[in-house]
Amino acid sequence: xxxxxYSPGEADFADRAHDxxxxxxxxxxxxxxxxxxxxxxxxxxxxxxxxxDAERFSSEGTSLGENLLPHIQTMDPPRHDALRNLVSVAFTxxxxxxxxxxxxxxxxxxxxxxxxxxxxxLLAEFARHLPSRVIGEMIGVPPERREAFLxxxxxxIGVTPDTGSDANVxxxxxxxxxxxxxxxxxxxxxxxxxxxxxxxxxxxxxxxxSQEELLGFCFVLxxxxxxxxxxxxxxxxxxxxxxPDQRRELVDDPSLIPNAVExxxxxxxxxxxxxxxxxxxxxxxxxTIPADQEIKLVWAAANRDEREFPDPDRFDVRRKIGRHxxxxxxxxxxxxxxxxxxxxxxxxxxxxxxxxxxxLEREPRWIPSxxxxxxxxxxxxxxxxxxxxxxxxxxxxxxxxxxxHSI
Ligand code: HEM
Numbered sequence: 001x002x003x004x005x006y007s008p009g010e011a012d013f014a015d016r017a018h019d020x021x022x023x024x025x026x027x028x029x030x031x032x033x034x035x036x037x038x039x040x041x042x043x044x045x046x047x048x049x050x051x052x053d054a055e056r057f058s059s060e061g062t063s064l065g066e067n068l069l070p071h072i073q074t075m076d077p078p079r080h081d082a083l084r085n086l087v088s089v090a091f092t093x094x095x096x097x098x099x100x101x102x103x104x105x106x107x108x109x110x111x112x113x114x115x116x117x118x119x120x121x122l123l124a125e126f127a128r129h130l131p132s133r134v135i136g137e138m139i140g141v142p143p144e145r146r147e148a149f150l151x152x153x154x155x156x157i158g159v160t161p162d163t164g165s166d167a168n169v170x171x172x173x174x175x176x177x178x179x180x181x182x183x184x185x186x187x188x189x190x191x192x193x194x195x196x197x198x199x200x201x202x203x204x205x206x207x208x209x210s211q212e213e214l215l216g217f218c219f220v221l222x223x224x225x226x227x228x229x230x231x232x233x234x235x236x237x238x239x240x241x242x243x244p245d246q247r248r249e250l251v252d253d254p255s256l257i258p259n260a261v262e263x264x265x266x267x268x269x270x271x272x273x274x275x276x277x278x279x280x281x282x283x284x285x286x287x288t289i290p291a292d293q294e295i296k297l298v299w300a301a302a303n304r305d306e307r308e309f310p311d312p313d314r315f316d317v318r319r320k321i322g323r324h325x326x327x328x329x330x331x332x333x334x335x336x337x338x339x340x341x342x343x344x345x346x347x348x349x350x351x352x353x354x355x356x357x358x359x360l361e362r363e364p365r366w367i368p369s370x371x372x373x374x375x376x377x378x379x380x381x382x383x384x385x386x387x388x389x390x391x392x393x394x395x396x397x398x399x400x401x402x403x404x405h406s407i
Contacts, residue, residue, distance in 0.1 A: 004027070004028065006024055006028070006031055006033060007035070007036065010368065013368065014368060014369070014373075015366060017272070017300065017366075018304060021298060021304060024040060024298065025043050025301055025305055025307075028040075028042075029042065029043050029284075029285045030046075030287045037294070038275070038293075038295065038296055039289055039293055039296070040273070040298055041295060041296075041297060042298040042302060043301075044303075044307060044308035044325065045307070046284065046285075046302075047297045047299060047301075047302040047325055048329055050276060050295065050297055051328060051330050051332070053330075054076055054077060054330065054331055054332075056278065056279055056282055057277070057278060058277045058279050059073065059074055059075060059080070059276060059332060060074060061277050062275040062277050066169065067169045069177070069216040071216035071220035072216075072335070073220055080331065080332075082204045083204070083213065083217065084331075086202045086204070086209075087195060087198070087199070087217070087335070088335065090138065090198070091335055091336060091338060091339060092338075093338060096338040096339050097342075099134065099138075100342060100346060102134070102137070103342060103347075104346050104349075104350065106133050107130055110129055110130060111350055111354050111355075113125065116384050117384065118381065118383060119379070119380070120380060122233075122351075122379075122380050123234040123364075123376075123377050123378040126347070126351070127229075127233035127237070128230050130229075130343055130347055131226055131340075131343050132146055132149065132153075132230075133146065134343060135225040135226065135336075136222070139196055139221055140187065140192055140195060140196040141183065141222070145179060148179060150226065152172035152175050153172070153176075153223050153226040154227065156223065157367060157372045157374050177215045177219065180214075180219070183218075184196060184211075184214055187200055188200060195218075195221065196218065199214055199218070200214070221336075224334075224336060225336045227372060227374065228270040228271055229270070229336075229339075229344065232261070232265060233344055234378050235268045235374075235375065236264035236348065237351070237378055237380065238378055239264055239268070241358065241359060242315070244357070246315070247352070247356075247357075248357075249317060250317060250348065250352055251356040251391075252388075254352070256317055257348050257352075259318065261341060261345055261348070262321045263315065263317050263319050264344070265303075265324060265326040265327070266321055266324040267303070268300070269325070269326040270326065271326070271371055271373075272298065272300040272371055273297060273298040273300065273301075273371055274296070274328075274371065275297070276294070276295050276297060277294055277295070278290070278293045278295065279292075299326055299328070300373065309321075352388075353387070355380075356386060356387065357382060357386060357391070358380045358381065358382035359380065360378070360379065360380055361379040361380065361381050362379060364376065
């Protein structure tokens with residue numbers, strides 16, 4: 001008998017998360033929560049193997065899809081692959097590199113709003129807006145509707161065992177579908193250079209996508225790319241506040257920022273865990289799991305597995321990270337990975353060029369959520385007149401590789 005419980009989303013879970021994950025890895029590598037009727041794997045190799053095996057571990061019929069129209073994250077092949085191929089062209093390295101100037105421009109504009117104040121809520125005033133403006137423009141969401149979408153996606157973070165998925169998923173999702181129904185109607189009349197127009201034109205085996213598929217696609221593009229990237233940037237800002245020596249290294253040498261972003265992803269996975277469903281009886285660590293059971297892949301625990309990462313609880317922007325699981329793996333590997341990495345890199349390049357030294361006004365608090373690693377706010381204070389130059393350093397922007405400098 002044990003009193004150990006893994007039940008993410010409970011009021012104090014987020015503060016204890018990494019202790020719980022350690023016990024999961026060490027003592028319960030295959031864990032069963034009978035109350036909430038799910039299993040969980042937490043070791044790096046197990047999470048990687050299950051995420052890569054779509055035959056035995058399906059993405060269909062899990063709690064993630066409850067109250068939602070099907071979308072690629074909740075689909076299996078062959079429909080998953082066919083639908084994903086339609087939009088993957090918009091996320092190729094070349095297409096993502098092309099939007100870098102726009103990402104930098106948005107980052108600039110946002111920082112201009114608070115730079116002279118010497119104080120801001122980095123989450124509410126910067127991290128919240130950068131990803132949503134970028135993906136909103138890619139999809140074709142008009143600027144005046146952006147805030148409505150943001151409110152809906154933020155409501156979804158707050159899913160906990162207490163709130164259930166009705167209030168926090170069904171209701172905001174319905175509003176998102178309504179918004180997109182209207183926007184798609186407008187696009188049917190007037191095509192533009194955006195993802196909604198591309199999806200309306202797209203065909204699989206000579207057939208257009210159904211209205212449900214269109215809505216599901218628009219939904220996943222706007223929801224999957226918003227909070228995750230917001231939290232990567234906001235959480236990373238806090239990590240650098242906790243490690244000012246490492247922040248100074250990034251200010252001094254911005255070419256370290258891409259690696260720092262990988263370490264931020266590894267250290268606090270913005271999407272902590274996502275589910276699969278067993279398609280048949282499987283055996284894991286000597287435990288037999290029947291067919292049709294939900295298994296949570298705890299990315300956040302796998303990323304701190306000492307079997308994979310030496311000294312995993314140490315945050316180190318210079319760590320050599322061959323791989324981590326924060327963006328998934330296999331056929332469901334994050335479609336927006338390159339975009340998220342671009343936004344975080346450019347975001348930190350611009351932030352550190354304008355506020356090379358900052359401190360937290362208070363220690364931020366984690367929001368209870370079954371899947372997200374999210375703070376409630378990140379209030380910071382900084383000297384508005386201090387720049388890398390005034391600190392005797394080369395500015396982050398001046399020190400950037402030519403490719404970026406020419407923009
Ligand atoms: C730091 C930011 C992000 C994180 C941590 C993240 C995390 C993930 C993870 C873990 C998965 C795998 C899901 C699974 O295996 O069940 C995934 C899939 C996905 N992500 Fe991201 N994501 C991020 C940013 C983005 C962005 C910016 C987009 C923009 C479009 C996006 C779109 C998607 C989509 C569409 C999928 C489903 C892919 C599929 O099922 O084939 N994500 N993401």
